[in-house]
Amino acid sequence: MTAQPYGVGIGWRPEIDGFVAELPGLRFVEVVAEGVPGTGPVPDGLAALIARGVTVVPHGVRLSLGGAEPVEPQRVGHLARVAELLRAPLVSEHIAYVRAGGMEAGHLLPLPRTRAAVDAVVANVARTRAELPVPIALEPIAALFDWPDDELTEAQFLTEILDRTDALLLLDIANVYANARNRGTDPLALLDALPLDRIAYVHVAGGDEHDGIYHDTHTHAVPEAVLALIRELCARQRPPALLLERDGDYPPADVLRAELDAIAAAADYPTVT
Template identity: 70%
Template sequence: MGDAVPAGLGVGIGWRPAISGFVASLPGLRFTEAIAESVRPARPDPALLALRDRGAAVVPHGIRLSLGGAEPVSAGRVAHLAACAEALGSPLVSEHVAFVRAGGVEAGHLLPVPRTRAALDVLTANVRRTLDGLPVPLAVEPIAALFDWPDAEYDEAAFLTELAERTGVLLLLDVANVYANARNRGADPLDLIDRLPLERVAYCHVAGGERAGGRYHDTHAAPVPPEVLDLVAELCARRRPPGALLERDDRYPPAAELRDELDAVAAASGHPRVT
């Protein structure tokens, strides 16, 4: 059982104030994503409301809920996600399989959850609490992690599959994260994709990164590399997610380059172009 996967999202791009005019200019756009913590549900940005009113799905994307933290998720933060979804008419909301605080201390980063039975129990409880407070489905995103905790009792695919089975939660599969983790671990990214419950994937992220300090960093501030687009094509050959969203958070290129990237995502995923 579990929440139904949304249909027909297509190709999207993350809404950011710096590129809001570009996002609004895309004639075929049916899907965008806004950082939930930046949304004021009582007075959403008029540009987001305009996208909603023209029929584009606006997905609130949380970064501060700390689903993997030892403490129960904050009821206030869950209520904010719910209010964002209601204000924007969202078909779902999304968050991360990560923690961002411990003992009241804010890390300022998305940190990986230990893949242990105890950590999975905590994550399961927090996902269930969140689902109970939301009016729409929840999709959770595995992060790009620069380290893994020792003494893992699950590999990543088994950990995520059991989480989905326990809670019915959907998955947000960040293909760029899959690529980054596999590259940094010296693994084959298809090994993960082939073992995930792809029928639970609500949409996927696509982004670029850069190599620094001997590691590949998922920066969202560089062009999408061909290897990530190839991985999108491999994913969609197995089971195409309803949506594929381009993330760009910094060092924004000219509009023509963003349009080219969106066209490349459309070509790799098989979704219609939005440009």
């Protein structure tokens, strides 16, 4: 996604299919890969978007690339088939694990920032890339807690993984905000330390505070502080694309359009609404 900037996109969800279909300037969306049947057909709304030239990126959430156990071959195969069905230029997944010891966590869990965890991610990304027809972008997650085992800083941990896997970076700017706020660290220091030239695209989402902890919910409005971080990121290196993730409690269409416009303004890209 480096040849020509895609600008502002949105995560396609069945619930907002009609809204997304009516965005005149839209050039890219993302779809949760596990929600697309590997044998086809492509959901109607997505097929219509592809037909009008919109790029669709499959976003995996259940590979468990950070698991100590090898990725499950049928999950990798599914992601590869979906990438082909959607004619996607790349896929994305998380630097996280979602199951261990035969038990599903039901969510993305943080890894210890250790050499052993780097090795586990690198091995699983290599297994995955061997089956994929396109490049993969890796997304660091929002973590509500850290491991006591940490040996590396977050920037060291992520940079080492990207260097050793040759993967692209899917930077979630709302996760950068959430982690810095909850850990009491400086989000700009992290931006300064990350390889921003490796960014394939950026995630933007809203969240909410609960008992003094900021949760990256994807069901609340995007805070002004996250838009400010987009401006800071673009001042350093403007990413080729930014994508709004909204996963529930959908607001009225004009509110969602205003969020897309605010992201476009913060990154100085054309509006898509």
